[in-house]
Amino acid sequence: MANLEELKAKVDTLAAKIVELKKADPVDKDAVGAAVKDLLDAKRTYAQNNNGIGVDGKEWQEPMSKAEKKKLEKAKKAAANADMVNGKQASDPNSASAQKKAAKKAEAKAKKAAMKAAGKSGEKPAAAAAAAPAKAGKAAPAKKTFIPSKSKLAPMQISFNPNAPLTDRPVVALTMAVLCNVTSDYSIISDHTRPGCALGLPDGRGELSGDAAIARYIARKSKSPMTDSLVGGDFEQTAIIDSWIDYTNTLSKFQQVRRVKAVSATLDRCLKQKTYVVGTTMTLADIALFAALGFPAQASDLTEVETILGADATPTKRWINMMRSCPALREATQLAMGISNDSEPVFDPSSLLDDLVPGMSPLEGATPGNVVTRFPPEPSGYLHIGHAKAVLMNEYYARRYKGRLIVRFDDTNPSKEKEEFQTSILEDLDMLGVKPDVVTFTSDYFETIRGYALYMIENGLAFMDDTPQEQMQKERMDRVNSKHRDQSVEDCKKYFDLMCSGDEEGLKWCLRAKIDMSSVNGTMRDPVMYRANHLPHHRAGTTFKAYPTYDLACPIVDSIEGVTHALRTTEYNDRDEQYQWIQSALGLRRTRIHAFSRLNFMYTELSKRKLTWFVENGYVTGWDDARFPTIRGVLRRGVDLKSLRAFILSQGASRRVVNMEWSKFWAENKKEIDLRAKRFMAIDKTNNVKLTVTNAPTAEENAFISTDFLPKDPSFGKRHVRIAKDVLLEKIDVEGIVEGENIVLMRWGVVKITKVDGDNLTGEYIPDGDFKAAKRKISWMADVKETLPVTLHEFDNLISKAKLEEDDNFKDHINPNTLATTEVIGDAGLQNLQKNDIIQLERRGYYRVDEPYINAEKGLQLFMVPDGKSKSMGGLTGKLAHR
Numbered sequence: 001m002a003n004l005e006e007l008k009a010k011v012d013t014l015a016a017k018i019v020e021l022k023k024a025d026p027v028d029k030d031a032v033g034a035a036v037k038d039l040l041d042a043k044r045t046y047a048q049n050n051n052g053i054g055v056d057g058k059e060w061q062e063p064m065s066k067a068e069k070k071k072l073e074k075a076k077k078a079a080a081n082a083d084m085v086n087g088k089q090a091s092d093p094n095s096a097s098a099q100k101k102a103a104k105k106a107e108a109k110a111k112k113a114a115m116k117a118a119g120k121s122g123e124k125p126a127a128a129a130a131a132a133p134a135k136a137g138k139a140a141p142a143k144k145t146f147i148p149s150k151s152k153l154a155p156m157q158i159s160f161n162p163n164a165p166l167t168d169r170p171v172v173a174l175t176m177a178v179l180c181n182v183t184s185d186y187s188i189i190s191d192h193t194r195p196g197c198a199l200g201l202p203d204g205r206g207e208l209s210g211d212a213a214i215a216r217y218i219a220r221k222s223k224s225p226m227t228d229s230l231v232g233g234d235f236e237q238t239a240i241i242d243s244w245i246d247y248t249n250t251l252s253k254f255q256q257v258r259r260v261k262a263v264s265a266t267l268d269r270c271l272k273q274k275t276y277v278v279g280t281t282m283t284l285a286d287i288a289l290f291a292a293l294g295f296p297a298q299a300s301d302l303t304e305v306e307t308i309l310g311a312d313a314t315p316t317k318r319w320i321n322m323m324r325s326c327p328a329l330r331e332a333t334q335l336a337m338g339i340s341n342d343s344e345p346v347f348d349p350s351s352l353l354d355d356l357v358p359g360m361s362p363l364e365g366a367t368p369g370n371v372v373t374r375f376p377p378e379p380s381g382y383l384h385i386g387h388a389k390a391v392l393m394n395e396y397y398a399r400r401y402k403g404r405l406i407v408r409f410d411d412t413n414p415s416k417e418k419e420e421f422q423t424s425i426l427e428d429l430d431m432l433g434v435k436p437d438v439v440t441f442t443s444d445y446f447e448t449i450r451g452y453a454l455y456m457i458e459n460g461l462a463f464m465d466d467t468p469q470e471q472m473q474k475e476r477m478d479r480v481n482s483k484h485r486d487q488s489v490e491d492c493k494k495y496f497d498l499m500c501s502g503d504e505e506g507l508k509w510c511l512r513a514k515i516d517m518s519s520v521n522g523t524m525r526d527p528v529m530y531r532a533n534h535l536p537h538h539r540a541g542t543t544f545k546a547y548p549t550y551d552l553a554c555p556i557v558d559s560i561e562g563v564t565h566a567l568r569t570t571e572y573n574d575r576d577e578q579y580q581w582i583q584s585a586l587g588l589r590r591t592r593i594h595a596f597s598r599l600n601f602m603y604t605e606l607s608k609r610k611l612t613w614f615v616e617n618g619y620v621t622g623w624d625d626a627r628f629p630t631i632r633g634v635l636r637r638g639v640d641l642k643s644l645r646a647f648i649l650s651q652g653a654s655r656r657v658v659n660m661e662w663s664k665f666w667a668e669n670k671k672e673i674d675l676r677a678k679r680f681m682a683i684d685k686t687n688n689v690k691l692t693v694t695n696a697p698t699a700e701e702n703a704f705i706s707t708d709f710l711p712k713d714p715s716f717g718k719r720h721v722r723i724a725k726d727v728l729l730e731k732i733d734v735e736g737i738v739e740g741e742n743i744v745l746m747r748w749g750v751v752k753i754t755k756v757d758g759d760n761l762t763g764e765y766i767p768d769g770d771f772k773a774a775k776r777k778i779s780w781m782a783d784v785k786e787t788l789p790v791t792l793h794e795f796d797n798l799i800s801k802a803k804l805e806e807d808d809n810f811k812d813h814i815n816p817n818t819l820a821t822t823e824v825i826g827d828a829g830l831q832n833l834q835k836n837d838i839i840q841l842e843r844r845g846y847y848r849v850d851e852p853y854i855n856a857e858k859g860l861q862l863f864m865v866p867d868g869k870s871k872s873m874g875g876l877t878g879k880l881a882h883r
Contacts, residue, residue: 053192159190172214175328181222358650385630419539426439499546529551569595576595595655597656646668674846742770834849841862
């Protein structure tokens with residue numbers, strides 16, 4: 001794509017050339033015509049590279065010839081005449097023009113009457129007009145009311161043209177947002193239909209255009225301590241800053257060289273004995289002037305500016321270097337540029353980012369080295385597949401943006417939490433290959449959170465309530481204020497101390513935030529922030545008798561720990577407003593929220609409470625049962641970590657909650673394990689028949705054949721397969737077999753059946769037999785003493801209903817048949833397998849080694865790994881559904 005700044009410069013140059021040509025005497029009409037054609041071509045090229053938007057910021061339209069213009073004027077006149085015929089001429093009192101004239105006439109009369117009244121009474125005209133009653137038959141002027149203007153932008157959305165140069169993006173506004181610590185309040189989107197930048201205003205009030213205007217709005221709305229110093233603390237300072245901004249606006253029409261020289265000449269005089277343009281700190285004037293220079297925060301942009309300024313040291317150069325060192329300007333540049341894997345690095349090579357994994361979206365407002373994410377599990381159970389999505393997404397963003405990952409235990413409820421679960425979660429994370437940068441605990445901040453609770457009380461932001469729970473729920477549903485809502489600060493403190501004292505009377509009381517009981521968002525209707533709980537805490541013991549809720553603790557600790565992006569599932573959408581209210585009300589550093597959909601699976605229960613019920617009632621062997629959706633369970637079932645990570649990240653960008661089918665996941669898992677699953681064979685221990693191959697070696701001859709572990713990848717090496725005269729076959733494979741039929745013993749060769757006698761077959765090995773001609777290609781096992789006893793384990797879903805509804809009792813939908821075992825005779829090579837190896841038993845499926853072979857009494861235990869298919873790959877069906 002062509003450089004828009006260069007194209008715009010070309011347009012300006014051609015326009016200036018045409019002006020000069022027209023000044024010549026005589027005028028060279030041919031030269032003017034050629035220049036006009038070149039100008040038109042340049043404007044057209046600009047629009048083509050700017051998604052149809054011309055240099056004037058309007059939609060590009062091809063210029064019309066004189067004939068075409070004449071034709072258009074004729075059409076307009078015809079349309080006007082048609083209006084006359086239809087009775088819509090100006091004399092029609094309902095026509096727009098008639099109404100406009102009538103309105104002007106009425107306004108003139110009102111002014112005249114007001115002047116007359118003022119002359120008689122001595123009042124000012126405006127006061128007289130206001131006092132004068134409306135005459136009979138004439139309506140009084142309607143009071144002006146606010147009418148929301150239309151905007152494509154959502155409230156607090158900042159848009160800019162992605163094809164525009166950096167100086168036409170909201171760099172000044174974003175710098176202001178960074179300085180005021182409110183970047184998380186704004187979302188940044190690209191819109192190629194807009195020539196400049198704009199901000200969507202709240203309450204449907206339309207939008208604000210212009211970088212500097214948006215910057216002023218952000219500063220004043222933020223009510224940050226920085227506001228006065230940035231946009232002026234008094235009338236005079238504000239006026240001076242505004243005059244500098246007006247100056248930078250006059251420079252915007254110039255090309256870069258002239259613009260830089262103009263700013264330099266001005267600053268060299270202004271900054272001889274000053275550090276900043278206005279006052280003693282950085283203001284909006286400095287930022288606007290930095291933008292006028294091209295916002296040279298990047299090394300590449302600075303080089304261009306320094307080339308124009310020359311080699312001499314000047315106050316302007318000193319000022320530029322000082323401004324470039326400001327972290328806010330550097331972060332604003334990254335936000336305005338967007339983070340991508342461009343060949344031109346932003347600031348330094350370490351800021352280059354890997355391409356996004358397919359399915360993942362960019363992290364809004366993320367800049368390299370400045371991202372901190374957190375995974376906050378409650379130590380009340382083992383992690384399940386839903387948690388895996390949350391932690392892997394947090395880890396992905398932290399690593400992609402060269403940031404930090406915090407694992408923080410949300411241990412605010414002693415009734416549910418145990419040290420066992422805390423330990424298991426850390427082990428589960430290790431199994432997933434997740435290495436947090438730091439592990440923290442919400443309980444470490446209990447005293448700090450208590451301090452913030454007292455701040456809320458002292459500032460009228462909370463109250464203590466002893467309303468019974470059911471009544472409180474009803475009042476919140478009906479939007480009825482609690483009888484305690486207007487209690488005094490003294491009473492509130494008294495009951496808060498009672499709640500925290502450990503006294504039995506304190507158990508009745510809780511702390512509620514005073515937000516908005518009329519809100520359509522139920523979570524904003526004075527939610528509970530603190531509760532009494534006299535059970536010992538697994539880390540803090542009996543130190544505390546009351547604990548903050550997750551809703552209060554999370555936004556506080558997120559802010560304190562420097563979390564920049566809080567990844568929360570869409571089920572928290574309603575609570576996001578509450579989260580932001582708490583940070584704002586407590587004056588905390590703001591955290592940006594990034595929503596993603598929860599990972600649900602069909603025929604699967606993910607509730608910790610219900611999973612605990614399965615464990616306690618013996619439906620499973622423990623939290624690591626292969627039928628369980630816990631991390632331990634799915635890994636024991638045979639989930640490949642690489643496949644799990646890829647599958648979860650592929651779902652990451654979606655915010656739509658769906659119930660996934662396990663078959664889709666297992667199909668992806670199969671693609672990965674198939675690349676390394678070595679091939680072996682096994683025959684059912686009871687449902688088999690014997691084949692005597694008359695010309696094969698005897699068992700005593702100890703004969704072998706050699707075959708690839710992975711036929712598609714010989715690099716995995718060879719395995720030796722024992723062959724002998726007596727061979728075991730699956731009974732199901734030889735049903736209907738007849739004498740004279742050729743069969744293929746896989747990896748060995750063709751055998752012609754010469755005799756069928758019930759469960760005993762006789763055949764002859766055909767060295768050069770035709771593999772393709774034989775219909776039956778079957779697995780087999782030499783009937784020798786070196787074979788291995790193997791137990792195959794199959795599993796089915798614990799829940800028999802695809803999706804449990806809210807009013808369903810999960811106990812009514814428990815699958816009674818979820819585990820089956822099969823004894824088989826396995827290849828001797830299976831005894832070398834190690835725990836967690838993944839193999840394929842040919843024509844049966846994939847298996848994970850749960851217990852390796854020790855001896856005849858402790859045989860090999862293999863867990864079937866689903867492959868996403870409804871039937872087994874080779875027709876050897878198991879005892880349960882193949883899933």
